[in-house]
Amino acid sequence: MxxxxxxxxxxxxxxxxxxxxxxxxxxxxxxxxxxxxxxxxxxxxxxxxxGVGPHGGSKLVAKAWSDPAFKEKLLTKGTEACKEVGIDWLQPTGTGTPSDYTFFYVLENTPKVHNVIVCTLCSCYPRPVLGMSPDWYRTPAYRRRMVNRPREVLAEFGLHLPDDVEVRVHDSNQKSRFMVMPMRPDGTEGWSEQELAEIVTRDTMIGVALPDPKVRVPVPAGEVHQ
Missing domain, CATH: 1.20.5 (Single alpha-helices involved in coiled-coils or other helix-helix interfaces)
Known part of the structure; x- marks a missing residue:
């Protein structure tokens, strides 16, 4: 503003x-x-x-790639797992009862399934882990076309998936927020969590890009406190 x-x-x-x-x-x-x-x-x-940015999400993915036990927790109890990097999703939006909470779910990409997130109604987005949503995420064109023609839209982002990979589009809403856990790229064996976090960008966690070991984005060290 x-x-x-x-x-x-x-x-x-x-x-x-x-x-x-x-x-x-x-x-x-x-x-x-x-x-x-x-x-x-x-x-x-x-x-x-x-001030949030996508650093919280980057740290979550890097930790999950490095720690199988944490990965299982992140995939099954996303809101609880976030607390381990200093992010608390359980902030009531009304009376403070469980029905007023916004819950966070992480979607794991596999060799046969690629996930992508959208909000067809408005622009619901996992801000505590990814910061503010990009302008294109909020446009009617993205919201409509990602549901109807996901492969076409992904191709416009430069992401061309094999025909045998299923694309699953997840629609966020008032009570549920989603984030994509991309697959860990080959050639990153032995990397530290900090190094891994630097290749997990905002777009990879929306699902419109894949991590590239040759392209890194600096991520502040330490926990993310909200």
Whole structure:
């Protein structure tokens, strides 16, 4: 967001705004006006979200690749496994009862199954582990076409899968968030968790790319605390 607005007005100065951003901004303004949350609440959330990034997810995948016991826990009890890298998903969204929690599920890619995530209704996304969603993830074109023509969309990202690999598209919602665990690439035997985390990018955990041992993205060492 940009500076240059008064009170709780959070509309950006830039005139280049997508239809999704217009809707999101309008709903946000209405929520602030109705007292559902304050402008200060939104500011704190935005600062938190901007600072998260995909590092939590990268660390989860790297740890799972290195530790079979942790991998099993991550695949069966994702929200609990996240706590081991300092991420707590169990933050109530309403009364604080279990039905108000958002749960986190990790989808394992295999030689015969490739997973990809989308939110067809709006833009639900695993922000605590991947940070803010990319612009293209929120576009109506991605949301519609990934469900109807997943291989075509993946090819546009440069990901061409063999015909015998099944593509499974998972639709996020208010209560469930998903993340893809990509397959560990050959040639990474003996790598440390830190080195492995550097090849696990945001797009590999959405499912529109594969890890490349030759391309690394620096990941802060240590736990991720939210």
């Amino acid at each position: 940009h500076d240059g607005h008064d009170g709780h007005n959070t509309f950006p100065v830039s005139s280049k705004v997508s239809e999704f951003e217009i809707l999101e901004l309008a709903v946000r303004e209405l929520a602030i006006e109705k007292g559902i949350f304050s402008a200060e609440d939104h500011r704190r959330f935005a600062e938190w979200a901007d």
